[in-house]
Each structure stands twice: as C-alpha cells, then as structure tokens.
Amino acid sequence: MRNDCSLYSFYIEGKWQLFLGGITRQVRALIFYGFALFCFVCFINNSQAGLVKREIIGLYDSLREAEPSATAIHNFLEMPLNHLGYSIRYIDVNAGLPEVSQAENAAAVVSWFQGALVDPALYFEWADKQAGLGLQFLVFGETGIRDLEEDGAALNLFLRHLGLRFETGFVMLTSASSELRLDSELVAFERPFYKILPGYSLVTRISRDGLSIASVLPPLRVAAERTQLAFIGARGAYVQPGFAIATDDVLNRQKWLIDPIGFLQRALKQERFPIPDTSTLMGRRIYFSHIDGDGWNNISYSSKYQGQKALSGEVMLRELIEPYPDLPVTYGLVTADVDRSEGGDDRGVGLVRELFALPQVEVASHTHSHPFHWAFYRNYDRAKELALIREKNVAQEPAAVGPVSWLSRRFFGESGKASFKNYLAQNVSMPRYYMRKPFSLVGEIGGSLAQAESFAPKGKKAKLFLWSGDTQPFEEALAHTRKLGVYNMNGGDTRFDRDWPSLSYVAPLSRQIGAERQIYAVSSNENTYTNDWTGPFYGFSQLHQTVDNTESPIRLRPYNVYYHTYSAEHDASLRAVRKHLDRARDGAYLPIFASQYAAIANSFFGVKLYQTSDRSWLVLNRGRLQSFRFDDARQWQIDLAKSKGVIGSKHHQNSLYVSLDPAVRVPEIVLKSSQSDDDEKVASITEARWQVYDLVRQPCRIGFRAFGFGAGEFQFRGLSSSLYRVKVRRENELVLSDDVQPLPDGSLRLDLAVSGMEPLDISLICNNWASTARMAVKGRQP
Amino acid sequence: MIRFLKYLSLYLLFLGIGYALVPGQTEKIAVQIKEQKYHEARKHLLASFEEDDSSPEEFLQLAEIAEQLGFVEEMHRMHEAYIERSPDDLWVLRKIELYHRLAGDFRGYVETLKAIARLSDEPEDRDKLLATLQFEGLYEEELSELSFFEAKGVLKPQQLGRLGMLHFQGERMEEAAAALARHHESASLAPKHWPVRLAYFHSLLEIGDFLRAETVALSLRETKEPWADFDFRSEFLRYGRDEYMREAEVPEGLATILSCVIRPKEGDQDCP
Incomplete structure (x- = not known):
C-alpha cells in the first residue's frame, strides 16, 4: 500500500x-x-548584548611612537590587559579616529601619549562624544593637550566623564606637598612611593563617584584643592605622568608604582567572564622548550668532549635532548648552517636527521640565512646588501670577546670556509649572517621550512617558524608564514627577576603588525643572561626566577626553556639548561610542543564569548585554546551537570581553571556557588599531564582519549567510591588493565606508566557498571 | 695602577707564566685551567684543599673552575672566602656583585655595591649604588651614602641636588641650602634641574638668607628659560619681605598693596 x-x-x-x-x-x-x-x-x-567585550582600543600618536609595538601601551599595558582577557586594537590618532559603530564592541579606550597631539581639540571632541556614549577611557601619562589655556576647556569637557577637572597650574617644587593619600592595595606595588614627588598637574575631583588611588594636597603657596595623581572614575581612569611607572635612567630600569593588573581590573569595572588562558592546559601549567639553531657547527668546549672536536649540535643532542624523552622540544634549524652552497657545513646533516627522528623533537625553522635586521629586507635591495658587504663586512674587533667574536663563534665556529667568508657576517652591522645568495621571503621562510622538514622522518611536518636577530619581522614576512599554514614565534624577551625586577618586563602575548600577528616567546633566552654570550656562561641558571615570578602569586605565563645550540659549548651553560630541564621533569606541568603554544596564543585573539545568563557563557571560535580562567573565584565552582564540553576544573591560587574538551565545538561553561549543596556526582578530570579529549561520562563509567609526554598523570573527582577497572587501549590493543580504588571523597590519582606519544583510549568502569547498564536497558523495554 | 697590577698578576697566574712566582701545585692547576681541563684541575685542587689553610690563589682557582663548570654556589663560596682574605680586590667583588644580581639576593647585592663604590675610583660605581638605593626606595641608606660621598667631595651635580632635596624634604634647611648651593654652582641650566634650583631658592628663604635668595632668583631670571618667569616676588612676600625683587616683578604700587595685604605694617603711610 x-x-x-x-x-x-x-x-x-x-x-x-x-x-x-x-x-x-x-x-x-x-x-x-x-x-x-x-x-x-x-x-x-x-544577542549582541550577550557578547563579552574583550577588545580595547589602544590610541597612539605615530608622530611620537612609530608603531604599535613601540608604544607605552604595548610595553606596559598590553600584558596586564592580555592577562585580564583583553586584546588591543591599535589606532593611530593621526590616521583618523574610529566611528561609533567601530568602537561598539570595545570594552574601553586606552591612551598613553608621550606629548601633545597635532589637533588636541579634535581628539577631545571625539573622546567626549565616545565617553558620552558610555565608552570607558583609561588615560595614562600625557593627555595630549598642547596648552592648558588653549585646550583646557575641551580637555575638561572630556574629563568630566571621568569625574576630574584640570586646573591652571603645575607644581614643580613638590616638597611642600602634604597629606599624601595612597590606596594601600594598589599603590607602592613594586617599590615604595616617591620620597620626593615628581612635578604634577593640578587635577581636582568633581564627582563623588570614583576611587582615588593617589592624591596629594599641593603646597600652600599654590592655594589649590587636593589633586588626583591616579584616579578611577565612573567612566574610566587617569594617571598623571610619572605616577604609574617609576624609571631610572642610570640603571635603565623601570618599576610599577601602581599594581597594573588590579588597577586595570577596577578601572575597567570588569564583569566576570571566563578569561581565555594561555598558560594552562588540563589544570596544569604548560611547559615547552624551543631552541634557536645558532651555533650548530661550533666546536664544544665541554670537558666531557675534550679533544673530540664535537659539534655543539651533537653535544646538545646527547646531553640536553636524548636524556629527556619525556620533555618535548622544538628545534629551529638555521638551514644554511648545513648548506655548503651558503658556506655552511653539511657534515652535520646526519646529526640533524638523528635529532629530528626523536619523537620528542618537533621540527621548526630558525630561518635560512639568519637575518639580524628584518627591516632591511622589507624593501630589499641586493645591490645595497652587496655594497654593505664590500664596505663594512670586516672584523672590527679582533679581540677574543665582544660582539664580533660572539657573532663569529656563534655561527662560524671553527669549521667555516675561507672562500665564503666574505659573505658571512663579520660584525653585527650586517643585515644577516649568510649573504652569499640574494634574500627572498620564499627561500627564507618556505624554503627553510621545507629543507628542515626534508631532514625529518616522512610525515613529520615543520609547523613553526622562529624569528631570528632583532625578531622584528615586517608585515609581509608574517603574512608569508600565515599563508604557509605555520605558526610563528620569538621576540618579547620576558625577564622578571632581580636583574629585571618588574612586571613591565613580562611581554604581552604578541606583537601586532598591520593585519598580522607575531607571537612572542614566553621567556627570554640565555643570550640576555650572558651579556650577549660573553659570560658569565652560568647566567642562564637564573631563569628559574622568571619562571617562579610568572607563576606566583598569579600564573601569568607557561614555563618556557628557550636557548640556542651554542649553550652546548660550555660546561656552565650546559649545566644551566640541564637545571631547568630537571626542574621541568620533576614538576607538575603539561609538556607540549612550541608550535602548540603558538597556536594557543594565536587562538586567544579569536575567542568569542556569549553570556547566556549571569553565570553561564558559550565559548565560540576558540581554536586551540582549551583553558579558561575565573579570577577571585574561591566562591565559585563549575556546574558540571549544566556545563557542556567541560572536562574538569581546578582551583589554583585565587583562580579557577576550566579545561574544555577539544572535541566539543561550542562548549558552555556554567558556574555555581562553591557553597552549593547540589551533591551531584559528576566525574571530571581536575588535572593531567596529558592532553584529554573526547570525554564521555556515563553512569559508573568515564572514558576519554589522551596523549602526552612522559608518564600519564591524572587527577579525577566525582567518582563513586566503588572499585574501578582501568583499561588503556592503543588502536584497539589493550595495553593496560588494572583495578583502582577512589578515595571516599570520590577523588582518584591515576598514574599510567605507558607511552602516550600516540593517543590512547582510557576508560574507568566501576565494577557494577555492567549490571547497571543492563538494568538501564531493561528499564527502557516496554 | 693597583688594579692593573692585579689584573696582570691574575693574567700571569692563569697563563702559567706565574710558574716562576707560584711554584708547585698552584702552577700545575693554572696550566690545567688554561687547557680547560676543569674536572682534572678541580680534582687536584680539592685533593689538597683546606678552607682554613689554603692560599687566596687556590680559592680563586677553585672559583674559576667552579664558574666554568657551572657550580655557581661553589664559585660564590670561594669568592666570599677569597674576599675575606683580600677585601680590596675589586675584580672579585664585581664577580660577587654579578652573582648576587643574578641570584636575586638583593641585600647581598646592595652591600657588595657599597663595598665596590667605596673602593673604586670609577664614578659609574657610585652612580650605580646611588641610583639603586633611590630606585628601590631605600631612602635612609641613600641619604647616608650621599652624605658619605659628599664629604669626600666626589658627588656629581645631580647627586648633590638629590642630597639637597632629601634634606629639604626632611626640613633640614641648613644642610639643604649647603648641598643645593654646590648644585646651583655646578649644574647645567637644563630644565631637569629647575625643581632643585627652586628648592635652593626656597631653602635660602627658609634660613632667612634673603639677599642670597634674591641673587639666586635674579640669576635664574636672567637665563630667559621658559621657566624663568616664576613668581619669585610672591615668594618673598609670603615671607613678608617686600623689599626684594620689587623692580623685577610687579609694579611698585601693586607690590605695596600686596605687601599691605599679606603683612600689614601698622602706621605705614603707603598702606591704604
């Protein structure tokens, strides 16, 4: 029918x-x-109202700060803003101010001008209009006025939104100032406040709303009201020049006077949202290591290899890589180093193959000819380069130490060939090291990646390009890496130790150049610890200060061990690197390849968050970033029953880290009070050394896939207290089966002494699961 | 000269030429160090090494070996032991300073900086110490070091200005005026010195040296710098001294009125 x-x-x-x-x-x-x-x-x-605004407009004056990466905003504010979950869109005030519609997704506007603008009146008119529409303004340093008499009215029209007004006058001799009031939480952050105040403008508070961070009564002779040195108002904040950062010209150092993170958090009136976090995976701090290939052909002076004329590349392989199969490392080869036609030495090719064959080693390129000054190649002129070689490529200092010797030894070692010497940089004024052939982006980036890849086992791809020299690539070079589908990294030179004792030396995540983005390395390398590799060669052993300071009291960055092949030249430098590798091996980290970190950092900028209720958010477009963070989160926990795609969460310090399942396209994060009585038993993984995906929860069963370096370490929560059977399969082959007993509180620590380099299927099934499952099937039958 | 001789002696020592001067074990080890046979040299040295009884050269050799091998703590211990015996050795003190700086021992770093600054003839060493104390907000120590070096007459104009300003801030006006006077005589006319010059002017008012204050004010006015139009006259008037800067500032009639308002004198016929 x-x-x-x-x-x-x-x-x-x-x-x-x-x-x-x-x-x-x-x-x-x-x-x-x-x-x-x-x-x-x-x-x-x-539901645009639900879109979490994560963009900050960074205004700069290109007549005083040539490009975004040269601005005070980039150097001082971008890192704290990144930490709080924001990215910065830089706009040159001379190139036209954004229309209202362009600014509607912005959480705030920030400026840190270095002097007067060309047209202050026009700027303040725009700022007044934007502030009137509700946009917050964070004004650091110079406001941009040329003359208070001339521009004061326009300035004050704008500043009223912040609850402030500029008065006529400037206190130069500040000694008779009195009644200095400082916010005890936010001021005297990295050093005590000034004993003698620098000069300040007379800025009075005109609104009751707001929080005075630092204020002072001017000298009696000035006959002025209390002046605000740093102030958070209703629609933003203002900090007078010299009162955010203290600098010392003799020491060439700077320190924050105010707590930048706390200040920005309050000034932005930041509402709670899950902050994309680039430092953590599966509840653990990320560890990664990468090596710039410089010095591959240098003879090592290590005592163990005394008299063998061993290459630094070989010593690095034997001493720093082979003994650590549990720690991934990304090696960026300078491909001309093993290219005879450039003046390199191809005797080391076998070693390169051996290195790239190791499973813990990721293939990368550290360029072909090692440019030192990338800007030189933006509008490349071979004739100009040849003229430079002819005129200036001579060893300027024959001394045993200094930049020439460093450069020469760093690349040329003892194995260079005299016939190529003219084309090998003899001093640091040369734009690159290997100059025999004309420069091209195709050869420098694509060619080098392909060449590095050719030394690796079939199928092992080069996914990362590591910038060389000044690490200041131009936009076209960055675009080239993107078009090749590889990530790029290096630069930033983060130090946060006794020698560079400030948060201001922790670099932001990236450098924006036009439409492209350069991902900064997480830490600086041994070069900055050893005075450009002139000694002390033990200097890099102090990396742990930066590692510790960027972990506590708040986790700012992953653990990155970044060095060059030439670290294998000396016993002291070898020992310094080993110290950090041992530390990483012994600690609770999640090791990944450097390309994955670059992917995570890159993904930070694309994440879109939609708030669906006051305690829940949808996460879109997160790319490779799988960790989100809530700060000041002691009173919160994840509602696993209502969340979607959440593997687990972990409280660490004052934050709550949430691990998302990469297999879930649009996860939803739902919070609940930590005091919540809902005693639901939802199994979750709070932390792990391996990366986890495809998590499936069933009654009395939890299954997932995982991979990683070293032994597997997992911490579960929410299990039932019955005995579980753990089964680990690799491509359907059972590699481990064992019984485990969670603690009465439902937690379980599981260590798997198997290799996780290839993904494994892992399941935990409680002993009565089969009967429970049968009962569930029976229950569905009519 | 002393520094040169010390470098020379170390050079000779490490090159093995010191063989004739330092016979035996020390020379043998110096040769091994030169040949970069650090492990062997260390082994030989430790075989006969006694902390209480070894020569300063042996401490230095062991420190050098430890540095090359990356035994950082051992290197530092040896340097410390050496400096106890030879406290004037700047070369080793700089090694100790570097260790403290890298290791994050701030107190050790500052104390070593002090020792170096007092021994050294290089002004950069003083600059570094004083800048560090100021930058880190250690104001009491800064004042103490500034005073020490001021007594030796080796402070730069800017440092004199800082010393004067610290006294000025602490309302020790006699000391402030003395230091600021020296600053006033030696500093350039750069705008960065202006607050200090102004403080000098005020310190003179405070100690009642109005004549000198007027001279200073006039000299500042003569510079024709943008900041030279400071209202000095009003400052004198605040101290009730209308006889100064009269012709240079406001018209006489107005000055009289101001004077009468600020400090009226009974029976003065000029006052309305």
Whole structure:
C-alpha cells in the first residue's frame, strides 16, 4: 500500500525502500541540524548584548611612537590587559579616529601619549562624544593637550566623564606637598612611593563617584584643592605622568608604582567572564622548550668532549635532548648552517636527521640565512646588501670577546670556509649572517621550512617558524608564514627577576603588525643572561626566577626553556639548561610542543564569548585554546551537570581553571556557588599531564582519549567510591588493565606508566557498571 | 695602577707564566685551567684543599673552575672566602656583585655595591649604588651614602641636588641650602634641574638668607628659560619681605598693596 505520509510521490519496495529510507533520515537530520544551526546563528546575531567585550582600543600618536609595538601601551599595558582577557586594537590618532559603530564592541579606550597631539581639540571632541556614549577611557601619562589655556576647556569637557577637572597650574617644587593619600592595595606595588614627588598637574575631583588611588594636597603657596595623581572614575581612569611607572635612567630600569593588573581590573569595572588562558592546559601549567639553531657547527668546549672536536649540535643532542624523552622540544634549524652552497657545513646533516627522528623533537625553522635586521629586507635591495658587504663586512674587533667574536663563534665556529667568508657576517652591522645568495621571503621562510622538514622522518611536518636577530619581522614576512599554514614565534624577551625586577618586563602575548600577528616567546633566552654570550656562561641558571615570578602569586605565563645550540659549548651553560630541564621533569606541568603554544596564543585573539545568563557563557571560535580562567573565584565552582564540553576544573591560587574538551565545538561553561549543596556526582578530570579529549561520562563509567609526554598523570573527582577497572587501549590493543580504588571523597590519582606519544583510549568502569547498564536497558523495554 | 697590577698578576697566574712566582701545585692547576681541563684541575685542587689553610690563589682557582663548570654556589663560596682574605680586590667583588644580581639576593647585592663604590675610583660605581638605593626606595641608606660621598667631595651635580632635596624634604634647611648651593654652582641650566634650583631658592628663604635668595632668583631670571618667569616676588612676600625683587616683578604700587595685604605694617603711610 502506498504510504500517504511518505515524502515520496512513489512507492518502492525492497532494498530501494531501505536505501531511500536512509536518505530520508539523513535529509531529516540535515533539516534538523540546519534548523538548529539557523536558530543558533539567530540567537548569536540577536544577542549582541550577550557578547563579552574583550577588545580595547589602544590610541597612539605615530608622530611620537612609530608603531604599535613601540608604544607605552604595548610595553606596559598590553600584558596586564592580555592577562585580564583583553586584546588591543591599535589606532593611530593621526590616521583618523574610529566611528561609533567601530568602537561598539570595545570594552574601553586606552591612551598613553608621550606629548601633545597635532589637533588636541579634535581628539577631545571625539573622546567626549565616545565617553558620552558610555565608552570607558583609561588615560595614562600625557593627555595630549598642547596648552592648558588653549585646550583646557575641551580637555575638561572630556574629563568630566571621568569625574576630574584640570586646573591652571603645575607644581614643580613638590616638597611642600602634604597629606599624601595612597590606596594601600594598589599603590607602592613594586617599590615604595616617591620620597620626593615628581612635578604634577593640578587635577581636582568633581564627582563623588570614583576611587582615588593617589592624591596629594599641593603646597600652600599654590592655594589649590587636593589633586588626583591616579584616579578611577565612573567612566574610566587617569594617571598623571610619572605616577604609574617609576624609571631610572642610570640603571635603565623601570618599576610599577601602581599594581597594573588590579588597577586595570577596577578601572575597567570588569564583569566576570571566563578569561581565555594561555598558560594552562588540563589544570596544569604548560611547559615547552624551543631552541634557536645558532651555533650548530661550533666546536664544544665541554670537558666531557675534550679533544673530540664535537659539534655543539651533537653535544646538545646527547646531553640536553636524548636524556629527556619525556620533555618535548622544538628545534629551529638555521638551514644554511648545513648548506655548503651558503658556506655552511653539511657534515652535520646526519646529526640533524638523528635529532629530528626523536619523537620528542618537533621540527621548526630558525630561518635560512639568519637575518639580524628584518627591516632591511622589507624593501630589499641586493645591490645595497652587496655594497654593505664590500664596505663594512670586516672584523672590527679582533679581540677574543665582544660582539664580533660572539657573532663569529656563534655561527662560524671553527669549521667555516675561507672562500665564503666574505659573505658571512663579520660584525653585527650586517643585515644577516649568510649573504652569499640574494634574500627572498620564499627561500627564507618556505624554503627553510621545507629543507628542515626534508631532514625529518616522512610525515613529520615543520609547523613553526622562529624569528631570528632583532625578531622584528615586517608585515609581509608574517603574512608569508600565515599563508604557509605555520605558526610563528620569538621576540618579547620576558625577564622578571632581580636583574629585571618588574612586571613591565613580562611581554604581552604578541606583537601586532598591520593585519598580522607575531607571537612572542614566553621567556627570554640565555643570550640576555650572558651579556650577549660573553659570560658569565652560568647566567642562564637564573631563569628559574622568571619562571617562579610568572607563576606566583598569579600564573601569568607557561614555563618556557628557550636557548640556542651554542649553550652546548660550555660546561656552565650546559649545566644551566640541564637545571631547568630537571626542574621541568620533576614538576607538575603539561609538556607540549612550541608550535602548540603558538597556536594557543594565536587562538586567544579569536575567542568569542556569549553570556547566556549571569553565570553561564558559550565559548565560540576558540581554536586551540582549551583553558579558561575565573579570577577571585574561591566562591565559585563549575556546574558540571549544566556545563557542556567541560572536562574538569581546578582551583589554583585565587583562580579557577576550566579545561574544555577539544572535541566539543561550542562548549558552555556554567558556574555555581562553591557553597552549593547540589551533591551531584559528576566525574571530571581536575588535572593531567596529558592532553584529554573526547570525554564521555556515563553512569559508573568515564572514558576519554589522551596523549602526552612522559608518564600519564591524572587527577579525577566525582567518582563513586566503588572499585574501578582501568583499561588503556592503543588502536584497539589493550595495553593496560588494572583495578583502582577512589578515595571516599570520590577523588582518584591515576598514574599510567605507558607511552602516550600516540593517543590512547582510557576508560574507568566501576565494577557494577555492567549490571547497571543492563538494568538501564531493561528499564527502557516496554 | 693597583688594579692593573692585579689584573696582570691574575693574567700571569692563569697563563702559567706565574710558574716562576707560584711554584708547585698552584702552577700545575693554572696550566690545567688554561687547557680547560676543569674536572682534572678541580680534582687536584680539592685533593689538597683546606678552607682554613689554603692560599687566596687556590680559592680563586677553585672559583674559576667552579664558574666554568657551572657550580655557581661553589664559585660564590670561594669568592666570599677569597674576599675575606683580600677585601680590596675589586675584580672579585664585581664577580660577587654579578652573582648576587643574578641570584636575586638583593641585600647581598646592595652591600657588595657599597663595598665596590667605596673602593673604586670609577664614578659609574657610585652612580650605580646611588641610583639603586633611590630606585628601590631605600631612602635612609641613600641619604647616608650621599652624605658619605659628599664629604669626600666626589658627588656629581645631580647627586648633590638629590642630597639637597632629601634634606629639604626632611626640613633640614641648613644642610639643604649647603648641598643645593654646590648644585646651583655646578649644574647645567637644563630644565631637569629647575625643581632643585627652586628648592635652593626656597631653602635660602627658609634660613632667612634673603639677599642670597634674591641673587639666586635674579640669576635664574636672567637665563630667559621658559621657566624663568616664576613668581619669585610672591615668594618673598609670603615671607613678608617686600623689599626684594620689587623692580623685577610687579609694579611698585601693586607690590605695596600686596605687601599691605599679606603683612600689614601698622602706621605705614603707603598702606591704604
């Protein structure tokens, strides 16, 4: 009989019916998912109010700060803003100010001008309009006025939104100032406040709303009201020049006077949202290590290799890489180092192959010819380069130490060939090291990546390009890496230790150049610890200060051990690197390849968060970033029953870290009070050494896939207190089966002494699972 | 000269030429160090090494070996032991300073900086110490070091200014005026010195040396710098001294009125 309800206008029996029936189901599913997607898109489009604003407009004056990465905003504010979950869109005030619609997704505007603007009146008119529409303004340092008499009215029209007013006058001799009031939480952050105040403008508070961070009563002779040195108002904040950062020209050092993170957090009136976090994976601090290939051909002076004329590349392989199969490392080869036609030495190719064959080693390129000054190649002129070689490529200092010797030894070692010497940089004024062939982006980036890859086992891809020299690539070079589908990294030179004792030396995540983005390395390398590799060669042993200071009291960055091949030249430098590798091996970290960190950092900027209620958020477009963080979160926990795609969470210091499942496209994070009585038993993984995905929770069973370096370490929560059977499979082959007993509180620490380099299927099934499952099936039967 | 001789002696020692001067074990080890046979040298040295009884050269050799091998703590211990015996050795003190700086021992770093600054003839060493104390907010120690070096007459104008300003801030006006006077005589006319010059002017008012204050004010006015139009006259008037800067500032009639308002003198016929 014809089925009138059928979608088809004809009736076919037999297997065709089955076939078409299958198609029907697929079409129905397609319609259903299409409709669901349509609804989701409608929801997203119609709920702009739910979009968490994570963008800050950074205004700079290109006449005083040439490019975004040269600005005070980049150097001082971008890192704290990144930490709070914000990215910065830089706008040159001379290139036109953004329209209202362009600023509507911005959480605030920040400026840190270095002097007067060309047209202050125009700027303040715009700022007044934006502030009037509700946009917050964080004004650091110079406001941009040329003359208070001339621009004061426009300035004050704008500043009223912040609850402040500039008065006529400037206190130069500040000694008779009195009644200095400082916010005890936010001021005297990295050093005591000034004993003698620098000069300040007379800025009075005109609104009751707001928080005075630092204020002072001017000298009596000035006859002025209390002046605000740093102030958080209703629509933003203002800090007078010299009162955010203290600098010393003799020492060439700076320190924060105010706590930048706390100050920005309050000034932005930041509402709670899950902050994309680049420092953590699976509840643990990320560890990664990368090596710039410089010095591969240098002879090592290590006593163990005395008299063997061993290459530094070989010593590095034997001493720093082979003994640490549990610690991944990314090696960026300078490909001309093993290219005879450039003046390199191809005798080391076998060693390169051996290195790249190790499973813990990731292939990368540290360029082909090692540019020192990238800007030189922006508008490349070979004739100009040849002229430079002819005129200036001579050893300027024949001394045993100094930049020439450093450069020469760093690259040339004892194995260079005299016939190529003219084309090998003899001093630091040369734009790159290997100059025999003309420069091209194709050869420098694509060619070098391909060449490095050719030394690796088949299928092992080079995924990362590590910038060389001044690490200041131009936009086209960055675009080239993106078009090749590889990530890029280096630069930033983060130090946070006794020698560089300030948060201001912790670099932001990236450097924006035009439409492209350069990801900074997390830490500086041994070069800055050893005075450009002139000694002391033990200097890099102090990296642990930066590592510790960027972990506590708040975790700012992963643990990055970044060095060059030439660290294998000396016993002291070898020992320094080993110290950090041993530390990483003994600590609770999650080791990854450097390219993954670059991918995570890159993903930070694309994340979109939609707030669905006061305690829940949808996470879109998160790319490779899988950790989100809530600060000041002691009173919160994750509602696992209501969340979607959450593997687990962990409280650490004052924050709550949430691990998302990479297999879930649009996860939802739902918070609940930590005092919540809902005693639901939802199994979760609070932390792990391996990366976890495809998590499936069933009654009395939890299954997932995982991979990583070293032995597997997992911490579970929310398990039932019965005995569990752990099964670990690699491609359907059972590699481990064992019984484990969670503690009465439902927690379990699971250590797996198997290799996780290839993904493993891991399941924990409690002993009564089979009967529970059977009962569930029976329960569904009529 | 002394420093040169010390470098020379170390050079001779490490090159093995010191063989004729330092016979036996020390020379043998110096040769091994030169040949970068650090492990062997260390082994030989430790075989006969006694902390209480070894020569300063042996401490230095062991420190050198430890540095090359990356035994950082051992290197530092040897340097400390050496400096106890030879406290004037700047070369080793600088090694100790570097260790403290890298190791994050701030107190050790500051104390070593002090020792170096007092021994050294290089002004950069003083600059570094004083800048560090100021930058880190150790104001009492800064004042003490500034006073020490001021007594030796080796402070730069800017440091004299800082010393004067610290006294000025602490309302020790006699001391402030003395230090600031020296600053005033030696510093350039750069705008960065202006607050200090102004403090000098005020310190003179405070100690009642109005004549000198007027001379200073006039000299500042003569500079024709943008900041030279400071209202000195009003400052004198605040101290009730209307006889100064009269012709240089406001018209006489106005000055009289101001004077009458600020400090009226009974029976003065000029006052309305």
